[in-house]
Amino acid sequence: MDMSPFPWLKDKPDTFQYHLENDTGDFETYTRKKRLDLGESLLKLRRIYLDTKYWLYVRDVYLNRSKNPLHGEIVKELRRLRDSGSTICPVSYSIFSELLYQSDPVTRNATAEMIDELSDGCTIQPPHEVFRRELIHFVTKMNSVGVELYEIDQMVWTKAVFILGDRFLSLEGSPFSGKQALAIRKTMDDLFWSINLAEILGQWPLSDRNKQENNIELAESLTDGKFEHQKQSDSFEKLFLDEVQGVLDGHRSILGSFALHLGQKNGLEGNLSKNEISQLGNILGR
Template identity: 35%
Template sequence: MNIEEHSRHPDISIDRHIKSCIFGLGRALVGGHAVYLDVRYWLLLRNALLASDGASPGGQLLALLRNAVKSGKVFCPISEAVFLELLKQSDPSSRLRTAGLIDELSLGVSLLSQRERVATELAHFFYSTTRNAEDLHPLRYLVWTKLPYVLGLLHPTETAFDGATELAVQKAFFDKMWTIDLAKMVDMLGTTPLPFESRLGDIADKLNAGNIEHAAELKSFQQGFDQ
């Protein structure tokens, strides 16, 4: 939904909206088996793709995975560890091609960041011991997110807008980021060196800084989304 539509639902908090999107994603993935690939396998598949070598082991594996993903049998989610290794690739063109392949085989899906995943699993465990445990969603519905949020869930705060408008902006911003693919993220990052020794939040902040840095200077909502 856009900002105007979200403005008509001030009763829905940003946390509730995010949880609803995560739950919907988890429901949509039911029936598909998660296949986890480390960076070595992603590079093997990318090299086979670039070489157009269907007879090689990498080419055969790529064909099998593509068919399985298209049929809804599997998906290949990544985690923040794979994402950070991807960003360490020195060649921008190869890095972008790897990101595009991840977009295809992952269906745009990542595990929640480790911090969020641990918090979710702990909360689910504690609530499962209560009398209302039967109302809990299955944990397998709650651990997935979209690739733009591989390093953690973020949204604009302390903007120049009033509280109700800021809430609508937050939800619309989340929706916008929810649809961005990994290749576009990698392209946005460019070749600027990233602080791999720093905390993951620093890199997540960098991904979002360009969208929210000048929020107070925007003259209209449409202008903000067009930037």
């Protein structure tokens, strides 16, 4: 009997020796190509985006407790389309966050297993990553007339374990040689790439119902405040600009990091601290 905390690891790929013996490029090129290849393959497929309600319908069919025959037909058709290789049902950060709120392990795991089956573990990057990529793509396109760029639709895809954003192993300062460190980093990315949603949630604590109730109260309070604000005599233009400002406020660090990247690309030397990057983002977000 396998008593390890991650029994599913025995079925995962071990590509260390392959990377050690073969030149698969530098780390950034290797990981970027993997994500672009995924995007290219997904753009050739029909993509059906199910909202939370329909994923719950799918889950109930999986658990044999659905009371609506139509839901069973929907799942049957989705499975047929998926098995034919023509269609996929990718998930987003919002679906994943909703899944984390489930406090029952049976229903949560069942939902995750059906998502894995219909999505093949393919997900859209989280909102902050999509914003960053769209910003870079837009500015690069405006400043590189005639240069062929990848379509942004191809650049927003990843796998389940990276649904909160890309995270890469750093071995800076390790005792490994450069070649060994590079092989280890690529191997870990290959491993993470193969982990599905059900395996991730198997290590994730269940949601606390008490905290959920507090979040509901906070959401109701914020909603009430929003409606009160709407009663004021603000113009549509002001309300719109306030919304834009709110969006930019949540992305100041990205704006600052991108401005620093542009500066360094154009000959600016030196670096900035996280606080300085945030301050730069504040200036750009005004």
